[in-house]
Amino acid sequence: MSSIVTILQPRLRLDDPHDCTDANDVLAIFDAIFDGLVRYGQDGGYIPGLAERWQVSEDARVWTFTLRGGLVFHDDTPCDAEAVCLSLRRMARADKGYTLGAPGVWHQYLGDAAIEATDDITITIRLAKPIADLLDILVYGYVLAPSAHERYDSGDTTQPVGTGPYRMIEAVDGQEIRLERFERWHGAPPVNASLRFKLEADPAKRLSALRSGEAQVANSLDYRGSMDLETSSGHTRAISLIPVAIIYLFNAARGPFSDPRIRRALNLAVDRQALVDRVVHGAARPLTGFVSPAHFGSAPTVNNKPDLDEARRLIVEAGFADGLEIEVDCPTRLPDEAQALTAAVSEQLSAIGVSLKVFLHEDREAYAHGVRLKKVRDMCVFDSSPLSTFRVLAEKIDARVAGSWWLGYHNATVEDLLDEGRRSTDPSEREAIYQQAYRKLQADPAWLYLYNPLRVTGLAGSHPEWRMRTDGVLDVTALPAFASQEPSA
Template sequence: MLTISLEKIDFLPPTRVTDDTSVLTLKNLVFEPLLRWDKGSVSPGLFSHWTHTEDGCNWAFHIREGAVFHDGKRCVAEDIISFLNGILDAVDTFGMKWSYARYLKDARISADSDAILCVSNPKPIADIVDIFSEFYICRLDANGRPVLGTGRYRVSDYEPQKNVLLEKTNGASGPDRILALAEKHADMRYEQLRSGYVDAASNLERVDKALDFSPDYQWGKAVNTLSVMYYLNCSKGIFQSPAARLAVNHAVDSQAIADGIFHGLAVPSSTVVSPFHMGAVQANLSPIPFDRQKARRLLDGLDTSAEIELRTPTFMPERAPEISRFVAESLEAVGLKVSIKTELDRPEYARQIGRKEMGDMAIFDSSPHSTYRILNDKISSATKAVWWQGYHDDETEALIAAANETAENSDRARAYARCLRRLQQNPPWLYLVHPVDVFAARKNQRGLSIDHKGTLNIF
């Protein structure tokens, strides 16, 4: 049996989508995503293959042969339709409507047969593959727990927020049984490994001090797709100016944040997405260089007399207060006046940002691994969605529209690359870092790895 320590143990309701790395680790074992995401591309998951019309408006997704839930029920297209309808009618953890309802508002989702799901839309909907990669199909068991999946492992015992025992299904790879234990504190998870209580521990990048990376253990690291960034208020104040937005990106040494505040477990950002999002490789961008003199030149001629209100929560992203103090000092070093306003209620902070109550700048963690979702939810002035903060650039909008009309993956990646390059030239945010996720395990433990979503993979 393999015993692992995770930050939390939870199986969320079917209507909830999450980027929590502990929850995703369990999901990937017990459930199957409709499609698997890997470095900006998708591959088969519960859907074994799919086709689309040349115009990208009509799609047919085929359920893999032999897909069966852990209670023996065959997985059919109607199960997936029911699952999707639940998500489209639901709200997220902050009580806000999921964006998926907007993406699919004009789409018709139907079952061509038990094994084929069809999606038809008046306009090209190539982003459907990105969306489907976030959905892990599950059903409720007899006790109302959302633990019935079609994945490699079935849940045999489960105590929410404490532990779960998983048993391998016939013919699957991996250890016969996996015991996952919940431990909130990263330092304690590391201690559990050192004491021999567990075989592996995840999210050790969150320990209070710098990790020692002891040679007594095997270590795995991966840069996460999550972006730690600041929304800039493009609707009013100094950040209506593209020059001011570019100036603050030159004013902040993001490498110093990565090295100092994150103890080296982060890499600087270059644009609105990570190096692993679709279009990032083709864009081939380097971070905006730290250059205080250039920042001051860009601010010349702008009215910098008003104090900038910088807003921060106490967590999510991790180390938010420390980052905010560093950023405030960096902006003051180029002649800006900054005050920090801290919100102690993290869900309320998210709701405030969604209501555009963000001051002049607000730290946030941009988590979708879909380039489409980030552009649609946070950048586009055509959609003006919940996380949009007043940014408008005609060139960017035209590039986003062109990408949305592109169905083939290679062409779509190049179209996204053009968007990402423009968003470095005329940034809507202050780009900071992408954290590095870390796990450790016994040296003789095999079959463990970590991906860019922070998922601990077990084979």
């Protein structure tokens, strides 16, 4: 009789794997059930997934992937090159890749690409434009069995069929998803034979269930409430930096933030560590640029202390010696601390003669759509992801694209660097290019950069070497073996 590992999460959904998401709890389930051509490595970078090797042309427009031999889906049908191409083409459709407020995320990169199976194990992707960071996109290119496409296109996502390390055996009323190890997976077999993802929205209840032995893994625990796990010999408290950036988007198309001096002044005025301590009680790390320290090509500064004198000088030089009122759009959740954060930022900015007039939004989805449609006053509370420097630049900074979360910012030098990065297939050269872009976006900030959250994950037993994957997604193949669990039914 086998045992089952219970994983508690604040969200639990079986979504369409070709709809773009950065929700870590959704991605954890996707990664358990599905594979892409590549997977995230534990410490960053990419490792083989369905593809055992790949190569890219010098102009970064033609990518060739060679599949492993003998791949099969959970329904025992073969996973060959044409099956992979079918999923990539589906992912590239204009009606797919939808995330909150932003349609067609993958279409902008793959919509004009020729995706072809040249034989049973070889896939060629010919891009309309060079993308040296294509793996940033394909890591989310989950491959769905052809037998399931019609069902998914009808909106039924309840019976996923992938090639991943686990296959689904049951989903219970949106409260529980049960998985069992797929013995024909291409990788090293995960040590745990059976998993149960359970929904528990209350972090206190997740912690209690971990302590009582009802769960072996509890994700997104309260930072302060979980501290006593540090001294417990029977549990592990793992803290990981999440590459999501908590920011304020500046409306640079009009108003005060069309002036780069005002954008820079606010970034110089805020005390990020004080905000972290006050608003999230230490559960974050100060952010000094447009992407996290975990991002490829980031170049964070050690000194993030405010410079009020320089901030005041810039405000006066911009013509606001008598003060400046800024109108702020603020959601009531996502991030959940948005109101408290805005109050704390308002207090700090008063030191340079800046006041905030706050407009609250309770409907988070409508709020996101409003941002996408550029219906933002002067600035708005937001977050930025995923773990791709290229995608953040292309989707949020490049004025030529004017993407869903772009609000009028323009820096031609940064756009030139992005074009260089698109073409450069040498990782060290590309990293240096993105470091230049990072520094340019510190000198001329697109947003008000604040912090990266920390996530606490609790595990049963002592596992001092265990850590969350760099992208902040729970990799079930990397979970330790747990000493005692509830027998599976």
